[in-house]
Amino acid sequence: MRLIVLNVCMIILSLNLYSQINLSLLNGQQKTLDSYVFRSDDGVEYVEFTFTKPNGKVKTAYVDCETVYSLNIDGKDSVFYLPMDSEEFSIHEMAKVVNARQLAITDYNPWLASLSGLLVGSASMFIPIDPFSRLLIPVGYVLGMAFVKPSKSYVKNNYPQAIDDEWFIYGYQNAGRKKIFKNTLIGTLGGVFVSGVIVGSLYLINSN
Numbered sequence: 001m002r003l004i005v006l007n008v009c010m011i012i013l014s015l016n017l018y019s020q021i022n023l024s025l026l027n028g029q030q031k032t033l034d035s036y037v038f039r040s041d042d043g044v045e046y047v048e049f050t051f052t053k054p055n056g057k058v059k060t061a062y063v064d065c066e067t068v069y070s071l072n073i074d075g076k077d078s079v080f081y082l083p084m085d086s087e088e089f090s091i092h093e094m095a096k097v098v099n100a101r102q103l104a105i106t107d108y109n110p111w112l113a114s115l116s117g118l119l120v121g122s123a124s125m126f127i128p129i130d131p132f133s134r135l136l137i138p139v140g141y142v143l144g145m146a147f148v149k150p151s152k153s154y155v156k157n158n159y160p161q162a163i164d165d166e167w168f169i170y171g172y173q174n175a176g177r178k179k180i181f182k183n184t185l186i187g188t189l190g191g192v193f194v195s196g197v198i199v200g201s202l203y204l205i206n207s208n
Helices: 002-013 091-107 111-124 131-145 152-158 166-207
Strands: 021-025 030-033 035-041 044-052 058-064 068-073 076-079
Touching (some): 091 166, 152 166
Antiparallel strands (some): 021 030, 021 068
């Protein structure tokens, strides 16, 4: 059923050329497209599209149609998402989840995750234990932070529409958790690298 709906949308949308095309994915990511075309390969429906990067270069990318939430063309939304059974989000629920994910991606800035990762990654390299155990500390920290997400109170305080809306809160926490993990990982790797350079430099100086 979902493939039938997708195919109908493909036919309708591919008949015309549009000036403003915005692609929204189920994970909350959004792209402003220069062009797009629907393709099918061995039964897999996907979208091939081009977009202009901030540096002015045009890039071609591909996404599975199953990951597409909607295409907004000149202000008109075509929603691709269709629940296949009662266990999946309804169309109304998914609209709230996707909207919350989009807001988390654009607005949420877990800078403390970057800072704490930098401190843990740096400090662990100076602990007087064997090198392997030193690496286990930042690795364990990053794995633990993979389960951290924005609190419900944070979401409600910053987004009035989230009050009594479990789907909005779920979507925001879902995307926010990924940003926390990403920032923690980058900060920790940066800390390990910087402290590794310092430790290596001190060893060379002392050996001379």
